[in-house]
Amino acid sequence: MILYDNENLEQQRLKDVTGKTLAALEAGIDDEKLVIALEPEAASIFCQYQEDKRASNERSLLNRTGQKYMIIDLGGGTADITIHERQPKGDDKLPLLKELHHAIGDDCGxxxxxxxxxxxxxxxxxxxxxxxxxxxxxxxxxxxxxxxxxxxxxxxxxxxxxxxxxxxxxxxxxxxxxxxxxxxxxxxxxxxxxxxxxxxxxxxxxxxxxFFGPTIERIVSLVKDTSKIKAIRDISLFLLVGGFSECKNVLHALKKALPNKTFIVPEEAGLSVLKGAVIFGHKTSIIGSRFMIYSYGTKVFEPFDPELHEMSRKKKAGGRYICPKIFDFIVMKNDSVPVGTTIKREYLTDEPQQNFMDLDLYKSDSELTKYTNEEGCYRVCEAKIDIPDPSEEQRTVEVEYYFGDTEIRMTAVETDSGKSCKTVWKFI
Structure with missing residues (x-):
């Protein structure tokens, strides 16, 4: 189990997960059994699990179907916010949680x-x-x-x-x-x-x-700003978790700034992340869906169309005019993506006897990105996909992307033969 806070979460997932994963593998943990847990989610899971076993007083609000609440994870380095809605229980009788907005955070721990x-x-x-x-x-x-x-x-x-x-x-x-x-x-x-x-x-x-003033002011500002977001402004229940949530001065400041809201600091608030991560490791399906913080896509080219593309981007290649560096959306920022969502894309080889294919994954801050070299669009990783049994014919590789989990994954298959393609990711 690897724990992550939510500050710059998507960047952390793509940039840092390789190192943490390698460390876990070197420690003898099976890659197939390695799971990344997000800290606010883990705390939310623990509190739900705890209240399902013992509902009392205000905390019984948490386990009502349809209950929406904000999880404020106040750790050492950061304050991270996630918004959940309690869904009806699944067949395994465990609570099911739906994320209502992508994670928000600041370095005010x-x-x-x-x-x-x-x-x-x-x-x-x-x-x-x-x-x-x-x-x-x-x-x-x-x-x-x-x-x-x-x-x-x-x-x-x-x-x-x-x-x-x-x-x-x-x-x-x-x-x-x-x-x-x-x-x-x-x-x-x-x-x-x-x-x-x-x-x-x-x-x-x-x-x-x-000592406390500047940090508490930033926490209060972060919570107030998040509370004003249109999609979640009706939320009145706030769950404080993490070690710093046990600081009474933080709780007093939040109650003063938001007097009409209900704040809950659960028992063992400092351990809720760790204990929730253990539960999540056994049942990752507790989280039903997550919001995308960024748009994700790949770099492709299209036949040049003056009605769609900027003239300055017109290039000649192979006897025809193309528009390179098109951002081909896979998922879009602010999409609510169910856990286990798969999205398929097909890519063609460029030349005879081609034995591998390079594929770059990009992220963007916008839902309107057209080109991969626009401001706010960044290459986050490159993949090398081996093509089995190279031949003179053009080959098609079907790539399947997995979104909605705490990691982005992909697999590739050569469509004619149905053979799996070895794929190596390099995070940038």
Whole structure:
């Protein structure tokens, strides 16, 4: 099982999946059994499964047939949003979920808050000391981060206490400058906002809020903007999952910004992604359909037609005029694609005894793309398709594309013989 967040999801699927897949294969995982799970989807699956077994209070809203809700996955690096609708159960009695809009995300996860805190600590103690702690005392550095992770989940008060590895910090300060932490704090611009009490730092509310402020503002903005999308603006139920969702300050800010919405933070919100991924691995059909973030197509040429094609694109090839670099749509952006959808295309060889065929896959930000070299259209991978038993005759290869799953796949067959063609993908 490989987990993915949704930020730049389609690009991640095509660009990064090769490396993660190879790593999994090297670890001994069978390629046929390797499944990519999307983090917000996994969390949604777990919450549905959990509520089917134990429906109570507000959370019972989730398992109503036809219920629409927004999943807000607040992880370390990103905030990712997916919108689901609960469908009638299938024959296996498991919930079926339909995606109502393609995934949306931004890099406003919990680590942004960590970075803000560490930046202030670096200003006080010196960035050189922070770097030295990472190198010479990594356990103390991790202890500091874990402690701040705990503090992040609490409500901000006038006095916010954070346990620090005091002995390690003082030893490193003395090693570098013959100083101590108290003098460092007194000499900093934060001397009125941070105090030391034994092995704890006491941070006032204004400084603590400054660590969270920019990140929470971006999360609220992302959720509000998503809520305004026409197709999903009637959604009133919001599910907060991921480790950063356990931060009470995030929940308070969202409730204040969207007072007429219902927000649910499930039990074990930080583990919902992992547990949902396990369920998804056993039953991938729980997700019935997904929205396409991009349009996908291949590069082809057509006989030149002045009524359809720009004159500047007219080229002569093989005794005739053609228009090259046509974007041949396979699926379109914002299409709702059922899981397991297959789309077939036929391609012809160009010359006698041709033993392979190159095929490029492109993605586009638009539903109106005409040419592969337009702005917003990019080549994402190239495939080499071996043609069995090359001959003098022109050959036809039927390529079958599989969409709707968490991966895009393809197979190829030489139509005359029915033989499968070996296909190698190279992601760009």
């Amino acid at each position: 919990g680590t942004q808050v960590d970075n803000a805190f560490m930046e202030v600590l670096g200003e006080i103690l010196g960035q050189k000391l922070i770097t030295l702690m990472k190198k010479k005392q990594p356990s103390s550095y991790l202890e500091l981060l874990r402690e701040f992770e705990t503090v992040k989940r609490r409500e901000i008060t006038n006095k916010n206490y954070l346990r620090i590895p005091l002995v390690t910090i003082n030893e490193l300060i003395e090693e570098l400058e013959q100083e101590n932490i108290d003098n460092k704090i007194k000499m900093s611009k934060y001397k009125n906002q941070i105090k030391r009490n034994r092995e704890k730092l006491c941070i006032d509310d204004e400084l603590m809020k400054s």
